[in-house]
Amino acid sequence: MIKKLKICLIILVCMFLTTGCWDEREINNQAIILGWGFDQNEDGDYIGSAQIVVPGEVGERSSGQGKGYIVETATGKSLLDVTQNLQRKLSRKVFSSHQKVIVIGERLARNGISNILDIYSREPELPIRTNFFVLKNGDALDLLEVPYKMEDMPSTAAMKMFQSTAGPESTTFKDFLEDASSEGISPTLPILEIISSKKEGNQEKEKDTETFRIGGRAIFNQDLELVGFLSYREAVDRLWIINKLNTHKLTTNLLREEGNVGILGMNFKSKIQPIIQNDRVEFHITLSGTGVVRENNTELDLKQPKNLQIIERSFNKNLQNHMISTITKVQKEYKTDILGFGQSVHKKYPRKWKIWKKYWSKKFSDADITVKVDIHIERTGVTGSPLHLKESEIQK
Amino acid sequence: MKLLLNLRKRKKFKLSEMIDSFSNEEPDKLISSDLSANECFLRDIFQQCSDVVFRVVPINNKTKLLFVYIDGLCDTKSLDEMMLNPVRTSEKKCEVFIFEEFVANQLRAVAQIKSTKNVNELINGILTANVAVLVEGETTALLADLKGFEKRSIEEPSSETVIRGPRDGFTETLRVNTSLIRKRIRSPRLKIESFTIGKLSKTDVAVVYIEKIASDSVIEEVRKRLESIEIDGVIETGYIEEFVEDFPFSPFPQIQNTERPDIVCGSLLEGKVSIFVDNTPFVLIVPMTFWSGLQAAEDYYERFIYVTFIRWIRYILFNISLLLPSIYVAVTTFHPQLIPTNLLISIASAREDVPFPLLFEAFMMELMFEALREAGIRLPKSIGSAVSIVGALVIGEAAVEAGIISAPMVIVVAATGIASFAVPRYNFGTAYRLLRFPILILAGLFGLYGVILGIVAILIHLVHLQSFGVPYLSPIAPQNPKYLKDVLVRAPRWSMHRRPIKVAGQDKTRIPEGRRTKT
Numbered sequence: 001m002i003k004k005l006k007i008c009l010i011i012l013v014c015m016f017l018t019t020g021c022w023d024e025r026e027i028n029n030q031a032i033i034l035g036w037g038f039d040q041n042e043d044g045d046y047i048g049s050a051q052i053v054v055p056g057e058v059g060e061r062s063s064g065q066g067k068g069y070i071v072e073t074a075t076g077k078s079l080l081d082v083t084q085n086l087q088r089k090l091s092r093k094v095f096s097s098h099q100k101v102i103v104i105g106e107r108l109a110r111n112g113i114s115n116i117l118d119i120y121s122r123e124p125e126l127p128i129r130t131n132f133f134v135l136k137n138g139d140a141l142d143l144l145e146v147p148y149k150m151e152d153m154p155s156t157a158a159m160k161m162f163q164s165t166a167g168p169e170s171t172t173f174k175d176f177l178e179d180a181s182s183e184g185i186s187p188t189l190p191i192l193e194i195i196s197s198k199k200e201g202n203q204e205k206e207k208d209t210e211t212f213r214i215g216g217r218a219i220f221n222q223d224l225e226l227v228g229f230l231s232y233r234e235a236v237d238r239l240w241i242i243n244k245l246n247t248h249k250l251t252t253n254l255l256r257e258e259g260n261v262g263i264l265g266m267n268f269k270s271k272i273q274p275i276i277q278n279d280r281v282e283f284h285i286t287l288s289g290t291g292v293v294r295e296n297n298t299e300l301d302l303k304q305p306k307n308l309q310i311i312e313r314s315f316n317k318n319l320q321n322h323m324i325s326t327i328t329k330v331q332k333e334y335k336t337d338i339l340g341f342g343q344s345v346h347k348k349y350p351r352k353w354k355i356w357k358k359y360w361s362k363k364f365s366d367a368d369i370t371v372k373v374d375i376h377i378e379r380t381g382v383t384g385s386p387l388h389l390k391e392s393e394i395q396k
Numbered sequence: 397m398k399l400l401l402n403l404r405k406r407k408k409f410k411l412s413e414m415i416d417s418f419s420n421e422e423p424d425k426l427i428s429s430d431l432s433a434n435e436c437f438l439r440d441i442f443q444q445c446s447d448v449v450f451r452v453v454p455i456n457n458k459t460k461l462l463f464v465y466i467d468g469l470c471d472t473k474s475l476d477e478m479m480l481n482p483v484r485t486s487e488k489k490c491e492v493f494i495f496e497e498f499v500a501n502q503l504r505a506v507a508q509i510k511s512t513k514n515v516n517e518l519i520n521g522i523l524t525a526n527v528a529v530l531v532e533g534e535t536t537a538l539l540a541d542l543k544g545f546e547k548r549s550i551e552e553p554s555s556e557t558v559i560r561g562p563r564d565g566f567t568e569t570l571r572v573n574t575s576l577i578r579k580r581i582r583s584p585r586l587k588i589e590s591f592t593i594g595k596l597s598k599t600d601v602a603v604v605y606i607e608k609i610a611s612d613s614v615i616e617e618v619r620k621r622l623e624s625i626e627i628d629g630v631i632e633t634g635y636i637e638e639f640v641e642d643f644p645f646s647p648f649p650q651i652q653n654t655e656r657p658d659i660v661c662g663s664l665l666e667g668k669v670s671i672f673v674d675n676t677p678f679v680l681i682v683p684m685t686f687w688s689g690l691q692a693a694e695d696y697y698e699r700f701i702y703v704t705f706i707r708w709i710r711y712i713l714f715n716i717s718l719l720l721p722s723i724y725v726a727v728t729t730f731h732p733q734l735i736p737t738n739l740l741i742s743i744a745s746a747r748e749d750v751p752f753p754l755l756f757e758a759f760m761m762e763l764m765f766e767a768l769r770e771a772g773i774r775l776p777k778s779i780g781s782a783v784s785i786v787g788a789l790v791i792g793e794a795a796v797e798a799g800i801i802s803a804p805m806v807i808v809v810a811a812t813g814i815a816s817f818a819v820p821r822y823n824f825g826t827a828y829r830l831l832r833f834p835i836l837i838l839a840g841l842f843g844l845y846g847v848i849l850g851i852v853a854i855l856i857h858l859v860h861l862q863s864f865g866v867p868y869l870s871p872i873a874p875q876n877p878k879y880l881k882d883v884l885v886r887a888p889r890w891s892m893h894r895r896p897i898k899v900a901g902q903d904k905t906r907i908p909e910g911r912r913t914k915t
Contacts, residue, residue: 024729024843026753027744034737055744097733098740127733156737 035155037140184342191215471544730843755840
């Protein structure tokens with residue numbers, strides 16, 4: 001009995017003394033990376049830039065000293081290589097589980113990003129749900145160095161900006177992978193743009209007045225090379241078509257009358273009907289939605305149903321035109337199916353799809369498209385006609 | 397473990413030998429008819445016992461009475477009034493045998509009378525606060541039960557206070573305590589079995605139960621275990637508890653203790669058995685389950701919806717008190733990816749100046765907290781406030797400001813401390829206070845993996861535990877849906893038809909079905 005106890009004790013002591021805590025890492029010895037930027041130089045090497053938290057400065061940020069973060073860069077043949085080289089510059093161990101955004105510079109995006117993706121799904125420390133962005137007109141490093149006042153860390157700002165504008169569609173790495181690996185749809189990524197928010201009369205500090213904003217979408221082809229951009233408004237059209245638009249504020253001019261009307265659109269739905277005739281494909285797209293009038297800069301009295309019809313008609317016509325121009329741009333200019341038309345063909349004509357899928361981008365750009373938009377206005381807000389108008393000015 | 401048990405047995409054996417040598421060589425010695433011889437003998441026995449009073453009262457110059465009692469234990473006032481005065485002033489010239497009857501009658505009016513011929517019995521009687529009356533020329537002595545010692549009055553127990561509910565608590569007197577029970581359950585089925593434990597202390601121990609409601613097997617087991625106790629003295633229920641509990645090496649108490657008669661009565665009605673010990677206000681209740689450790693008396697007096705909510709709060713806090721520091725250590729040192737980014741950054745910035753590893757920091761703070769708690773209990777009340785000020789200032793403020801301790805750690809330890817006070821049974825809470833440290837080490841060594849291992853080990857132990865034949869985790873494990881009405885929720889009183897523990901006796905019904913009148 002005593003012998004057994006002794007053996008147990010010895011084993012226990014050995015366990016404490018001879019084993020290290022292999023996975024243990026003190027938080028003070030971690031370089032917490034929040035944002036990660038990717039660029040490529042002329043030699044084809046990757047440049048990684050990391051936005052790293054400086055914990056000691058975070059608390060003091062409010063008193064005006066220190067930024068709370070630093071940006072470091074390193075080059076390498078691959079992401080792993082870059083990380084290794086980055087570590088040589090850092091006194092603390094690289095810890096990238098808390099990456100909020102990954103920004104890809106435009107040059108790298110145009111060269112193709114398929115070579116940097118694998119590590120994100122293989123390395124356990126890297127979160128698969130990081131948000132991916134493409135920086136339009138610039139290198140990712142530039143973006144990481146732009147300060148952002150409202151958030152402690154600019155990287156979180158980019159993520160939150162996206163969440164508050166784009167609605168439900170996420171662009172995590174996982175979603176990108178899903179689109180990239182499926183047939184009949186090409187992946188897209190959201191865009192970040194560096195803009196100048198320079199105020200008039202304050203021109204000494206050039207850097208401080210830079211900020212960034214969410215742009216539209218970057219279009220990738222099946223080889224994961226950047227082919228072009230959609231503007232923010234065009235990206236909304238795309239979301240509507242792929243049935244992921246939740247709510248969006250739409251404003252349109254009236255067709256015959258003067259002024260414009262703004263609605264809060266909801267319940268957006270889309271239906272893509274492919275029709276194949278004589279080896280040509282035709283798409284009938286039916287888009288519907290409901291709206292609540294939020295702004296009425298016309299003289300119409302919205303209590304009158306006929307006036308509501310005028311507004312609905314204007315919306316339908318204008319939205320339809322915009323939609324057709326967006327689709328045409330995607331079709332003719334980029335020749336990349338980011339709208340999921342291929343998937344609808346796959347569902348309806350599985351046999352045809354097998355033949356077509358190899359040259360789908362060509363088929364896609366040749367397809368005829370008809371769009372029908374049906375916005376139904378359900379409510380008109382608190383007032384009927386604008387209150388500031390005199391009785392005689394209101395058009396009944 | 398076996399080794400220790402053996403050790404205990406060996407010790408016990410030696411002890412009993414030792415005690416035996418104290419007791420009288422002639423257990424069957426009889427009282428002689430010679431009063432002075434008896435007096436000599438008793439004086440010899442009670443040598444150097446200055447509190448033993450010998451009063452020789454001559455009656456009619458012929459008959460002598462000898463009163464022997466212990467000063468302070470007996471009600472001398474009533475002895476004088478009822479006994480000595482009438483005897484002395486009695487004009488009757490009685491014969492001795494009539495006289496003895498006369499004395500007995502006089503005494504019987506005020507006290508319970510026992511007669512004995514055995515010297516040992518006589519001595520025991522004197523020691524248990526009886527007045528011994530020996531009569532010249534008689535071989536029979538009378539023992540009058542004239543207990544009259546100072547008692548503490550019934551007060552509200554300070555260790556278990558309630559907002560709603562009775563405010564009386566047990567005192568140090570066994571009879572007062574049993575009377576508090578009898579007052580609540582006026583049934584002849586309430587049984588109070590008497591035992592005397594302790595070779596020297598001869599402490600009165602009472603086993604209280606309600607016939608047919610408590611299970612016979614549990615009662616029998618309690619009797620058996622009490623009878624097998626051999627000890628020199630019993631000072632507190634803790635002495636008994638350690639002898640009768642099933643798993644002495646478990647950190648979890650398997651016997652509930654309380655100072656409140658209402659808790660005892662409630663438990664008796666549930667089919668439990670309680671053990672009263674003289675000279676302590678604490679009463680043991682067996683069998684105990686894990687869940688009864690988390691139930692307060694008030695749970696049954698307040699409205700059931702509120703109580704169910706409070707119970708859940710208690711369950712959550714209970715787990716926090718065990719796990720919060722370990723989870724904090726495990727997550728921040730092994731799995732920082734689990735922490736929301738903003739929180740991670742705040743923790744990192746708070747820990748920036750701290751020179752110690754997180755585990756060490758946690759240990760230091762937990763130890764300091766335990767020290768504060770211990771100091772708070774032991775210190776005189778007037779210094780108690782000084783401790784709290786020093787504790788709050790030094791540990792709360794100064795240590796953080798000096799960069800020795802990080803603020804999140806102070807918050808974690810404080811939250812743990814508050815959570816541990818939410819456990820209604822003090823000795824049950826201490827089990828978890830104790831287990832917090834091994835789990836903390838596991839967390840520091842193996843991360844969440846270690847925490848889970850610790851939890852699994854505790855669960856295995858809990859499942860293994862039994863208290864007087866009742867599985868500790870019942871009715872959750874082994875699960876018995878019939879008895880679940882008083883565990884995760886507190887069902888309304890009128891819907892608890894059965895007694896909640898499985899070992900209860902034949903009389904299982906508390907409230908007949910369908911008897912709740914709806915108005």
